[in-house]
Amino acid sequence: MSFTSRGIEGAQAQYDADGKLDPHIGVGFDDRFLEIWNLVFMELYQHPDGHREPLPAQNIDTGSGLERVACVLQGKTSVFETDIFLPILEAAAAIAGVEYFDGSCSEEQGYAIRAMSEHCRAAALLIGDGVVPSNDGRGYVLRRVLRRAIYMARKIGVRDMFTATLADAAIDKLKSGYPHLEENRDFIRRALNAEEERFLRTLSAGTSRLEALLARLAETGTNVIPGEDAFQLYDTFGMPIELIREIAANAGATIDEAGYEAALQAQRTLSRESGKFLKGEPSPLLATLGDDxxxxxxxxxxxxxxxxxxxxxxxxxxxxxxxxxxxxxxxxxxxxxxxxxxxxxxxxxxxxxxxxxxxxxxxxxxxxxxxxxxxxxxxxxxxxxxxxxxDLVWRAGSTRNHTGTHLLHAALRSILGPHVRQQGSLVTPDRLRFDFTHLEHTARPELLEVQQLANARVRDDLEVTWRRTSYRQAVEAGALAFFGDKYGNEVRVVEIHNDNSLFSAELCGGTHVHRTGELGYVHILRESAVSAGTRRIEALTGLGAEAYLLEQQERLHRLAERLSTGYNEVEERIDGLQQELERLRKQSAELQRVQAGGAANALIDGARKIGEAHLVVARVDVPSADSLKDIADRVRTKLQSALVVLATVVDGKPSFLVAATPDLVALKVHSGNLVREVAKAGGGGGGGRPDLAQAGARDPSLVEAALAEGTRLAELALNAAAGS
Known part of the structure; x- marks a missing residue:
């Protein structure tokens, strides 16, 4: 079948699954026709003003669907029934508890099962290539694909986690052609499980938020969810927009679709703008340089x-x-x-x-x-x-650190596993920063192993070489290429040789040392999280590592002097000081307890009785505001029916506490309301529960006035309670 679109000639090859010629039915009439090949004849260049001229090199742009061709060759009616896809589809149907091929599967169930199969296969391939779910770039695409699969599964009643199971089915089928999937199977499963758990948590939170929003709208007589709110549920809580529409419809509401689309487009625009590397944006002078x-x-x-x-x-x-x-x-x-x-x-x-x-x-x-x-x-x-x-010093520092990044990458893959893939890096003369795929915090012993392996290769003084070759040959030889990076037909491969093997091989355009011994030493400063599934290592090499270690040595020397001990006894000395500090803390707590007991007894002896209850109002001297609660608890326990108003000043800051026994709380005595007014009289504020509340103030000179106000209010409260 030939076609013309916007003046461009083309052709399609379509397969008629029915096989019976019918002059009344055209190509593409219904699902019996499957397009398996597409040709576009590239002949003309169209200028902005609309006029066209022949291309200097005309060509044919061809595209074919491999799975569609397989579908035809195997005599199947859809790509999902081909031998490469069928095991994944059957696994998805089993998870859904549905017989896919016996006619009992509904259209909705069939659609969901196909989506689960395809999306989880795609996710396994993406994670195997080093992509991890995130909130930007290719990681965001992966996250949305996974979340759509989970949403489709929930629509047909699947409540158990399933993505790792379908990934296993995909890996089992694809591993002969993609051996790295088998190598990274464990990481792929763990990444999928972590993302599925994360989405189910956010989905629950988002659903609760949506239900609360619908309730508020109903109170105001509105049944349209604002577009900004719908977008926030989609963007922040990860709720598919279809699910938001479905829940809204069940509550008799709709979404402001125009507002939602506007918010979505605004976010996409912002993402594009933030994705530009401002320092490297094209300079206006480039347009005038021609071919220079x-x-x-x-x-x-x-x-x-x-x-x-x-x-x-x-x-x-x-x-x-x-x-x-x-x-x-x-x-x-x-x-x-x-x-x-x-x-x-x-x-x-x-x-x-x-x-x-x-x-x-x-x-x-x-x-x-x-x-x-x-x-x-x-x-x-x-x-x-x-x-x-x-500047040779600047260049040398960057060069050492760039080779150090390659060493650390190889060491991380050796210690943590082949799932480790570079996600980003920063190489300066002073230090290096390396982001990599890994789900968990890298424990200190593992970091030390990585550092030791990297430094072993430094001491081996391995040769570092670089060569140019085709992209295909480089990857087939084992060089690491990074998903999402753009490479030409010819690439530069940087290799670190280890006897008859390669310790590291990466596609890289940076500058590097000639031998690893030039790094001197590699020191890892810290490891931290960048986002879910992405970790970061910061490290030093060469002179930077030497300067850092000398600085740490000097700090240790000064610390040893302050502790009046030697280098080797610093840790033991600190342990001893911590034990002594803990002993003194316990001793202080016991003294405070005894002091609180004495203060409580004195307050009990001086308590006034109003009706059936006791009133205690006092300023006490205690080492901390926390002691006020201990005193109040003792007074309440002893007097059984009491309202306690206490004040203290610690480090120049007034603190107030009001406490009431349960019988008074039942008679509407509210400690939180009382302490708020007391603190206000003292130039502060606060509040709390009916039975116990604390507050603070700034001016110690107002403490007595605050207690006087507390006495007045407490008497009013107790008199009101006595009369009720």
Whole structure:
């Protein structure tokens, strides 16, 4: 079947599952026709004004569905019945308690079972490639796919967790072609279980929030959920919009669809904007450079002669930049490494016959490498010859840390498992930061193993090499490529050799040392969480690690001096001090208990009786405000029917407490209301329960006035209770 769309010629190959020719039925008439091949003949280029001209290189864009072809070859009516998909579908049907093929499966059940199967297979493949559920990027796509599968399952009555079971079925079928799925099976299962549990918790919270919202709307006579509220339930609580509509409909309500769509589009726009790397956004000068591109020479040189191609200052092209002027410079060739692959851009100087330009950052945009900084002497002119010199100390630090990142990545995969995949990195001359896939906190013993393995490879002084090859050959040879990164046909592979094997092989465009021994030492500073399923390691190498360890040694020396002990006895000395501190705390608590008992006895002796109840109002001297409760409890226990109003001043801060026995609470005596008024008279505020409440104030000089007010209010409360 041929077609024409917007002037573009094309063709489709469709399979007629019925096989009986009928002149009254056209191609694509119903589900008996399955498109298995698509061809688009790319001949013309359409300009913005609408006119077209032939392409210099015409071609045919072809697309085919492998599973659809398999469906035809196997004589099946849908891709879900093919041998590669059927086991997953059968597992999903078993989970749902449904016979998929005997005719008893409803349309809704069939749709849900197919969604569960396809989505969980996709999730297994994504996680196997290093993607973990998150709130942005590809992780967000994975999260939405999984949550839709769970929602569809719940619609047909599935309440037990199932995603890991379906992932197992997918892995069993796909592992011969995708062996890494079997290697990462345990991680895939744990990641799915964690995400499913997380979604079920948020789904419960979101449903409760939606029900409360519907109740509030009903009270106001409104039956339309605001779009912003619907979007928050979708975005924050992960509720599928279909579920929100369903629950709303059951309550006789609808969603402000226009408002929801507006909020959704606003969020997408914000995500796109926040996804832009502002430092590396294309400079306006690039549009004028034509085919002039910067040749990067930094892998083999740290200085070179070049020509100033362009200057951009204050958003406009310039022919000249003078002392003190900030600008961007493009050279015909450069040894400066532009920020990329997590590695910070180089710094250094660009010297011309008439001036010096200090480079503070280097970025790559389009085909040009942009040097950012300012003219520190003389002037810089376009077309001037220039000598570009990289700051060797800056470059060396970044280079060591970049190789250190590769060492740590390989060590993490060796210790924690092959599921560890880089999720991001930051490499500067001072330190390195490495984000990786892992579900749990990395325990201290594991971190030490990782550090020890990395340093063993440093001591081995392994050779580090890099070579260019095709992407396919690199990946087939075992080099790590990172899902979501864009690679050309030719890639650069950085390898760390370990005798006759490779300790590490990654696709990488950064700068690296020639031998691991140049790192000196690798020291892990800390490990922390970035998001669910993603952890972060921060580390130092070389001079940075040495400086840090010397600083820690000096701290230990000063600490030992303060504790009057030696290096090796510091920990033992601290243990002894902690034990002594605990003994003194217990001793202090016992003294406070005895003091509270004495204070309580004195207050009991001085209690006034109003009706059948006792009134105690006093300022007491205690070491902490917490002691007030102990005293009040003793007084209430002894007097059985009592209202207690106490005050104290600790470290210049007044504290008040009011406590009432249960019989008085039953007669509407409210400690929280009383203490609020007492504290107000003392220049503070507070409140609490009817039986016990505390409050604070700022002015110690008002304590007596506050107690006087407390006495007045307490007498009124007890008199009212006596008369009721």
């Amino acid at each position: 591109h910067s040749d990067f020479l930094g892998y083999t040189r740290t200085e070179t002669e070049a020509t100033v191609v362009a200057i951009l200052s204050a958003g406009a092209l310039a022919d000249l930049a003078v002392t003190g002027q900030e600008c961007e410079i493009v050279l015909s060739s450069t040894p400066f490494y532009p920020e990329g692959g997590g590695q910070a851009g180089d710094r250094g100087t660009i010297t011309t016959p008439n001036g010096i330009f200090t480079v503070t950052d280097t970025q790559a945009t389009g085909g040009a490498i942009i040097h950012r900084g300012s003219v520190t002497d003389g002037e810089i002119r376009v077309a001037s010859p220039a000598e570009a010199t990289v």
